[in-house]
Amino acid sequence: xxxxxxxxxxxxxxxxxxxxxxKMNVQVIARKLQxxxxxxxxxxxxxxxxxxxxxAWLEKHxxxxxxxxAEKIVGRFMKDGRFEQLPVQRKKxxxxxxxxxxxxxxxxxxxxxxxxxxxxxxxxxYCRIRREFVDERMMYRNEGKYRRNAGYRFIEEV
Numbered sequence: 001x002x003x004x005x006x007x008x009x010x011x012x013x014x015x016x017x018x019x020x021x022x023k024m025n026v027q028v029i030a031r032k033l034q035x036x037x038x039x040x041x042x043x044x045x046x047x048x049x050x051x052x053x054x055x056a057w058l059e060k061h062x063x064x065x066x067x068x069x070a071e072k073i074v075g076r077f078m079k080d081g082r083f084e085q086l087p088v089q090r091k092k093x094x095x096x097x098x099x100x101x102x103x104x105x106x107x108x109x110x111x112x113x114x115x116x117x118x119x120x121x122x123x124x125x126y127c128r129i130r131r132e133f134v135d136e137r138m139m140y141r142n143e144g145k146y147r148r149n150a151g152y153r154f155i156e157e158v
Contacts, residue, residue, distance in 0.1 A: 010050070011050070011051040012041075012048040012049060012050055012051070013048070013049050013051065013054060014046055014047070014048060014049075015029050015030050015033065015046055015047050015049075018038075018049060018054065030047065033047045033049070037057075038053070038054070038057050039053045039057070040053070069095070069155075070095045070098070070099070070155065073087065073092045073095040073096065074095060074096060074099050077092075077096060081121075081122075082121075082122055082123065083096055083122055083123045084123075086123065086125075086128075086129075091155075093132070094136065094155060095155065097129065097132055097133065097136060097138060098138070098154050098155065099122075100118070100119060100122045100123070100129060101133065101138050101139070101148065101152075103118050103121070104118065104139070104146075104148040105148065106148045106149075106150040107147070107148070107150060108147070108148070109145050109146070109147050110145065110146045110147070111144065111145060111146070112130075112144055112145075112146065114146075115130055115133075115139075115146045116130065130146070133146075134146075137149055137152065138152050
């Protein structure tokens with residue numbers, strides 16, 4: 001049976017209390033509340049924030065989850081699930097190639113049309129990406145058939 005909310009287990013903080021706890025300026029906290037960044041209730045001229053909402057906001061903004069370089073590059077170049085352009089820098093471009101490569105199963109043999117169809121989900125220049133897969137030894141090509149290199153080591157997992 002779910003625990004019933006009572007006065008004793010509901011805890012609210014004022015703007016001043018939050019600022020003091022977090023060692024932040026009161027005006028900064030007030031601005032975050034006014035803009036809805038921190039969820040709260042305006043009562044009179046001051047705000048009240050539920051303890052659970054404050055904890056959730058802190059968790060969301062913690063540095064527990066730091067993006068690795070691959071995630072940053074993919075996130076920067078991907079728009080609506082596709083890459084409109086590829087980075088000029090080889091290392092950055094490799095992150096994107098690796099992201100697309102994950103759609104290919106190791107050991108499976110693909111014909112050129114299958115490879116092109118998978119690449120087209122992510123980028124229009126399927127010829128370039130197919131060629132770079134082979135040049136970077138991410139895939140092997142033999143008599144028009146392609147196979148993902150099972151021994152290829154990804155720079156970093158995305």
